[in-house]
Amino acid sequence: MIQAADIEAIERATLAAVAPDEVLEIEGWLVGLDPGTIRRAASAVPLSHNLPHDPAVLDAIEAAYRSRGLSPAFRVADAPGLEAVRAELTRRGYGFEQPTLVKTATVVAVRAVTDRDPAEVADRPDDAWAAVFLGEGFDPVDGAYRVKALSRSPGAAYGAVREGEAALAVGAGAFGHGWVSFHGMRTDAARRGEGLAGRVLAGLAGEAAARGIDRAFLQVEEKNAAARSLYARAGFTPAWRYFYWSRTA
Template identity: 60%
Template sequence: MRPADLEALERATVEAVAPPEILEIGGWLVPLDDGAIGRAKSAAPLRHDLGPDALDEIEAAYRQRGLEPGFRVAEVEALEPLRTDLFRRGYAARQPTLFKTGPVSQLAMFSAASATILTKPDDAWAAIFVGEGFDPVDGASRVAALARSPDAIYAAAGEGGETQAVGVMTFGHGWAGIHGMRTAPSHRGRGLAGAILATLGRAAEARGVTRAFLQVEEANPARRIYRRAGFAPIWRYHYWR
């Protein structure tokens, strides 16, 4: 991947989860938040060849605000010295996550089913995050962050006039980002997530955006649906805490 695309993806990723404050320190994006979303409270390098030079300053920025320092670092060879230094400082790599990209054209054709597009989350949309099968505290934090995402649209799908699946698409730096995909446990396997993805893909097409990205934890079975929708991994990262 070209360095300019890598930087654009990292900027789009952080801006989508709307941390209250974002610093730039020594080639890093440093989002400062105390919520549930890891991307909103973990420093990420804008290049995959950075060393540990800025770590002291980044740690200080978090601690000055009463926040726990955290880092989101790709598993690429050039960042091995950085990961080694984080380990030496007492950090541990957690939550292996895949960063995936795919063509909007394929996403838009993934399903013939449709979802409803909202310009802002309504109560039914938010209720999925705090309902059965989800941690209500974590869910409420995610709803608050995603609701303030700049240039975002929200999708809802369900049966019987009810909302049983939701998702978000954000736009920025030439990319469309998929976030907040949730389906009520009792309604999984019915094609609702596919309807959400395809509808968001068609919305991106209407804006002339051709590339989409998302992040999914390695252990999440939703990886299968994202693969079928055209998303392929470009790197894996961990959160260092």
């Protein structure tokens, strides 16, 4: 079972990695304030899975969004200790969707996911790295925003499997609060199924090991069976599940 301190560390590391325009801390919640397409960067998340329900706190979070012209949004684990929070959000007219898993692993296990050469790792993304997000099968608006957000992630590393001058598969590793977290895993649509994403994970895990970090986490939509299969081979096991909450009307 994951410890309370690790839940808080993972949530803080997550928000730092996706680099919202602004982050507030309101009575046990981290509030990401951002107009872009990355929902983790644009929602409020509790730092504990045992948080008492306080309508005034939710009022303050909603007011923070509205004062910036943003729609209030939350991401809340389906842990028993947050049942009262979820009930209050329902009472206020919020609905939930997009079940997402937080998974953890050891860096050693992630490095061992492939026996092929790991991806190259750089301390900044280049045009070829960014181009993968804009390729066939990806939403160009969302892709451009993810490139922008991940490019400003503090202290991140950027992995890429390359062929000539082109990048075929990419990802980012963020380092903070004792963890490495993986974000923006993308593979050229024409080259999926070749094990390239595993090489990206291995390369970024190697960078984490070089920095003395031995714990890893990532987040994956529950419906993404292909990604979940890869992450299971890399040693990731579920820590918790959350949903995004927004007003349905």
